Amino acid sequence: QTELSLRPTTLSQYIGQDKIKQEVSVYIQAAKDRQEPLDHVLLYGPPGLGKTTLAGVIANEMGVTFKTTSGPAIEKPGDLVALLNELQPGAILFIDEIHRLPKNVEEILYSAMEDFYIDIIVGQDATAHPVHFPLPPFTLVGATTRAGLLSSPLRARFGIVEHMKYYTDSELAQVVLRSAEVFDSQIDPLGAAEIARRSRGTPRVANRLLKRVRDFAQVAQKKSIDEEIVQYALKLLQVDQQGLDETDRKLLRTMIELYGGGPVGLSTIAANIGEETDTVADMIEPYLMQSGFIKRTARGRMVTPAGYEHLGLRPNEKKN
Ligand code: ADE
Numbered sequence: 001q002t003e004l005s006l007r008p009t010t011l012s013q014y015i016g017q018d019k020i021k022q023e024v025s026v027y028i029q030a031a032k033d034r035q036e037p038l039d040h041v042l043l044y045g046p047p048g049l050g051k052t053t054l055a056g057v058i059a060n061e062m063g064v065t066f067k068t069t070s071g072p073a074i075e076k077p078g079d080l081v082a083l084l085n086e087l088q089p090g091a092i093l094f095i096d097e098i099h100r101l102p103k104n105v106e107e108i109l110y111s112a113m114e115d116f117y118i119d120i121i122v123g124q125d126a127t128a129h130p131v132h133f134p135l136p137p138f139t140l141v142g143a144t145t146r147a148g149l150l151s152s153p154l155r156a157r158f159g160i161v162e163h164m165k166y167y168t169d170s171e172l173a174q175v176v177l178r179s180a181e182v183f184d185s186q187i188d189p190l191g192a193a194e195i196a197r198r199s200r201g202t203p204r205v206a207n208r209l210l211k212r213v214r215d216f217a218q219v220a221q222k223k224s225i226d227e228e229i230v231q232y233a234l235k236l237l238q239v240d241q242q243g244l245d246e247t248d249r250k251l252l253r254t255m256i257e258l259y260g261g262g263p264v265g266l267s268t269i270a271a272n273i274g275e276e277t278d279t280v281a282d283m284i285e286p287y288l289m290q291s292g293f294i295k296r297t298a299r300g301r302m303v304t305p306a307g308y309e310h311l312g313l314r315p316n317e318k319k320n
Helices: 018-034 051-062 077-086 103-115 152-156 169-182 189-197 203-219 227-236 246-259 266-273 277-290 305-310
Strands: 041-044 066-070 092-096 117-122 129-134 139-144 160-163 294-297 300-303
Touching: 018 051, 018 160, 041 051, 051 066, 051 092, 051 139, 066 077, 077 103, 077 117, 103 117, 103 152, 169 189, 169 203, 189 203, 189 227, 203 227, 246 266, 246 277, 246 300, 246 305, 266 277, 266 300, 277 294
Parallel strands: 041 139, 041 160, 066 092, 092 139
Antiparallel strands: 117 129, 294 300
């Protein structure tokens, strides 16, 4: 098929995560040769790096069906039994936010993963009795932001564990060029490079910024998305030179102005900027940490000198 989709469907179309692609392609080939389902895969890393996309690519490369769900969506053991029971043999079941599975659901997943059966209790009180359900063989692909959020019995049942990393600017520029082609939009290499540089290592952010910049370019009647329109649009969107947005800067400013740059606890920071602690931990803090603007210490988070400098402040300038 010639039709391009924003999500790649093969490993060769998938940009970045080279080490993972290299390993996974071997496991896929070996499993196919043996005519067995692929071993269960755990993908962990910050949101927006393409975990769901990669799971879909793996299903496509294995030539099996792909079913997606999420931890919070599976509320009770019966939901999981129904899901697993409907799978075609060898299918891939993708569970996003797998760390948020209810405990009693997680527990029945153990035997399902290990030996493809489930024992559940059916009925209540006097009529309660155990039922043994054999399941079609399947591959579970689980995704989570931090591997440490999983209980160790669950983590131990994944034969393949892969850490998704932030993309380099050059990989992100390739993602932007590819997406522009899918959108049928002209873009200059310098325009793509500038969007890449400001996308905090994250394809989802790069694709979102590309869509917005494309709107600006269209209304300004630009034939091509050039560096100038990228600069203009991102200034209006308040995405700064390092790709930080309003919320990122608010977090840094709050730590400096209210807590002298730290150390301060994560939940305290979250409360002060009006975000959930988990949102700060999973979505905001990792990139600030990766960029070297904040660091983790035994007593809490601290703004680094680079963090101060980014806001045009000095570490010893305490605000009165
Ligand atoms: N779109 C989003 N993530 C991508 C990736 N890793 N490769 C290609 N296209 C993408």
